[in-house]
Amino acid sequence: MIVRMWEARAESYALADLITWVCDTALPEFEHDPLHLSSEVFSSTDHRVVVISKWRSSPRSLPDPPVMLIARAPHAWDFTQVDR
Numbered sequence: 001m002i003v004r005m006w007e008a009r010a011e012s013y014a015l016a017d018l019i020t021w022v023c024d025t026a027l028p029e030f031e032h033d034p035l036h037l038s039s040e041v042f043s044s045t046d047h048r049v050v051v052i053s054k055w056r057s058s059p060r061s062l063p064d065p066p067v068m069l070i071a072r073a074p075h076a077w078d079f080t081q082v083d084r
Contacts, residue, residue, distance in 0.1 A: 001037070001081060004059040006051040008074035015047050018069045022049055026062045033060060047071070 010018040022041055030036055030053075037054040044050075051062060059078060 002055045002059050003079045004053045004076055006062050006074055006076045008049050008065060009071040010047040010049060010069055011071050012047055014069040018049050018065060019043055021065055021069060022051060030060045
């Protein structure tokens with residue numbers, strides 16, 4: 001399993017709109033993918049939105065959000081579970 005963490009900082013006035021875009025536009029683009037297992041969306045008081053998506057393999061990227069909603073370009077990192 002691969003876990004992709006996607007993070008974007010919203011403009012101070014656009015946190016709710018960025019969350020709406022993630023939930024209503026971005027995530028539905030790949031939730032039907034057979035490699036996709038699940039996704040969770042989080043927000044923070046400093047206007048960040050984080051998506052944690054779990055994949056069997058080959059994670060897909062979220063599309064770029066509308067420029068007017070973000071304070072800087074999104075970042076993404078892939079993780080694999082550590083056996084301990």
